[in-house]
Amino acid sequence: MSAPRSPVRFDPRDPLGIDDLLSPEDLAIRDTVRAWAAERVLPHVAEWYERGELPGIRELARELGSLGALGMQLEGYGCAGATPIQYGLTCLELEAADSGVRSLVSVQGSLAMYAIHRFGSEEQKLRWLPAMASGETIGCFALTEPDHGSDPAGMRTHARRDGTDWVLTGRKMWITNGSVAGVAVVWARTSDGIRGFLVPTGLPGFSAPEIKHKWSLRASVTSELVLDGVRIPADAVLPGATGLRGPLSCLTHARYGIVWGAMGAARASFESALEYARTRVQFGRPIGGFQLTQAKLADMAVELHKGILLAHHLGLRMAAGTLRPEQVSLGKLNNVREAIEICRTARTVLGANGISLEYPVMRHATNLESVLTYEGTVEMHQLVLGKALTGLDAFR
Numbered sequence: 289m290s291a292p293r294s295p296v297r298f299d300p301r302d303p304l305g306i307d308d309l310l311s312p313e314d315l316a317i318r319d320t321v322r323a324w325a326a327e328r329v330l331p332h333v334a335e336w337y338e339r340g341e342l343p344g345i346r347e348l349a350r351e352l353g354s355l356g357a358l359g360m361q362l363e364g365y366g367c368a369g370a371t372p373i374q375y376g377l378t379c380l381e382l383e384a385a386d387s388g389v390r391s392l393v394s395v396q397g398s399l400a401m402y403a404i405h406r407f408g409s410e411e412q413k414l415r416w417l418p419a420m421a422s423g424e425t426i427g428c429f430a431l432t433e434p435d436h437g438s439d440p441a442g443m444r445t446h447a448r449r450d451g452t453d454w455v456l457t458g459r460k461m462w463i464t465n466g467s468v469a470g471v472a473v474v475w476a477r478t479s480d481g482i483r484g485f486l487v488p489t490g491l492p493g494f495s496a497p498e499i500k501h502k503w504s505l506r507a508s509v510t511s512e513l514v515l516d517g518v519r520i521p522a523d524a525v526l527p528g529a530t531g532l533r534g535p536l537s538c539l540t541h542a543r544y545g546i547v548w549g550a551m552g553a554a555r556a557s558f559e560s561a562l563e564y565a566r567t568r569v570q571f572g573r574p575i576g577g578f579q580l581t582q583a584k585l586a587d588m589a590v591e592l593h594k595g596i597l598l599a600h601h602l603g604l605r606m607a608a609g610t611l612r613p614e615q616v617s618l619g620k621l622n623n624v625r626e627a628i629e630i631c632r633t634a635r636t637v638l639g640a641n642g643i644s645l646e647y648p649v650m651r652h653a654t655n656l657e658s659v660l661t662y663e664g665t666v667e668m669h670q671l672v673l674g675k676a677l678t679g680l681d682a683f684r
Contacts, residue, residue, distance in 0.1 A: 300562065304593045309600060310373070317370070318377040324355060325385035333386045334645040336507040340500065342388060345468055345509060346426070349392065353423030357382075357393055359401035361541075365417035367401075372606040376548035376599055383552035387655035388508030390549045395464040396420060398542035400427030403473045403484060406537070407528035412486060416471055428469040430460035430513050431535050437462075438668050440475070441532060445515065447476040447485060454525065456485060456518045462662065466496040466511025473526075474515065475535050484526035484534055493518040504658040540613045543663050544606060547619035548599045550659060551592060553652040554627035558588045560647050561634035568639075575637070584637055588630045595623040614676040621669040628656045 296305070307315065328351065336342055352358055356368035357378050363369045370378075383390035401420050404412055419425035436442040445458025456476055466472070472487045472494075487494060493516040498509060526534070562585060565576030575581045602619050605611035631653035635642035643650050660666060675681050 300589075301559070302593075303589055304597065306593065306596055306600065310377075314371075314374055314377060317374045318381060320355065321357065321378045321381040322384075324351070325381055325389070329382075329385040329389055333389075333507055334648075334651065336388075337386070337651050338506075338645055340502065340506045342392075342507050342509055345392065346423075348389070349396070349423035349426050351423070352393060353421060357397070358423055359397040359405070359417065359421050361397070362401060362405045362417070362421075365405070365413055366421035367405075367417065368421075372544070372603040373600065375545065376603050379545040379549040380552040380555070380596075380599075383549035384556045385552075386507050386651070387549065387553060387659055388505050390545070390552070391464050391505065391508050394542050394545045394549070395429055396423075396427055398545050399429035399538050400465075400469075400471070400473050402541050403429065403526065403529070403534070403538050404486065407484060407526040407534055408486070409523070409527050411523065412526070416486065420471075425470040426465050426468050428463050428465040428472050428511075428513075429535075429538065430463050430466070430472050430474040431539075432460060432462050434459055434461045434512075438665055440535065441482075443475065443477055443482070445474070445476045447478050447483065449479075450519070452522045454485065454520050454522065456487065456515045456520065458515050460513040460515075462499070463496070463511045463513050465509055466513050467498040467509050469496070472496075472513060474513070481531050482534070484529045485520060486524050486526065487515070487518060487520055491518050491520065504654045536613075539663050540616050543616045543620045544602060544611070546659060546663060547602060547616065547623050548596075550620075550624045550627040550656065551595045551599060553656055553659075554588075554592050554595065554623075554630040557631040557634040557649045557652050558585075558592050560649055561585065561588065561637040564638050564641070564647075581637060584633050588633055591626045592630060595626055598622060614672055617664065617669040617672040620664060621666060621673070624656060624660050625666065628653060628660060631656060 360368040360370040361375045379390050382393055401417060404416050420427050431440055433443050447454045447456045469489050472489055474485045474487050475482055476485060495514045496511045498511050565581050566574055568575050598619055602611060602615060631649055634649045638647055638649060641647060671682055
């Protein structure tokens, strides 16, 4: 008869033992990104947020490139070839620092680089991907327009042939990295349908004024793109993408990262509330000793770790090649919505201190309001799931 095992210690940071699902390499990558964020982002991000800027973004991009975090799921061309789980853990750790930093990485890798890797020619891949993987070149992804967000099929940006060249005219809105990008992946209407174009941002007619006065994602570069007769050669078009399937497949890839990232913001807020509850004394004892506070902490922990398990499950499906866009919609809808609720509950635990930038909770809550909207609003993901469940299209 074998000796009984000693009981496994309960870990408040990992109450379900999710770390047991991770390989040593997974844990090493996670811990490396966590340590980088603790050193390079957390000491400064409250000030960046208050000032409404992300200073040194080019240096941060190069550092993230040296970590292998840019385009990390892609193979070749200087990319790390990481697994979906490892990419997800990276997104979680970056967003635990700030959504703006995770957005920088998501747009660079899951949108701009992914579009080039999947739909570009070999010449385009060789030209752009190594420099983007190293962080020497920053990219942006231009789909959303001022009047067409959830309905990209209505886009007005167009490209027309002029000899062997293309000429692009139009405007794009809410473009992360736009003002610092060296290349923009621009989606435009043509006589042959919607196509993707690789636009070097230094060309005549291209401008990218930064959007100011944001109360969310303040430590992030967000821009408008103006294309005023920008002339590009014929080889700037992405040969493998025609129609909306191209940009929408990129968005599915990026939304997967958000499923993980939102749990990073939630974790940071939960851990802040947990520490506060252990040390904040009212009525002669720590507030964590009161039943109502413990109920809040328990509910937050349940939703946080359910969300991480959901993200992990979707990562396994992506690795197996069985992940469907509807499943990514389910993940983004649930995890971002629950992350916001965790932040709001954490704020109540901190009381008035919860609105101070000395704590991360309000910053994460306001950032998540943007994450809730971009790359598919709540309503769009509800309709994606509704159509999948009923077989009936309710979009129009």
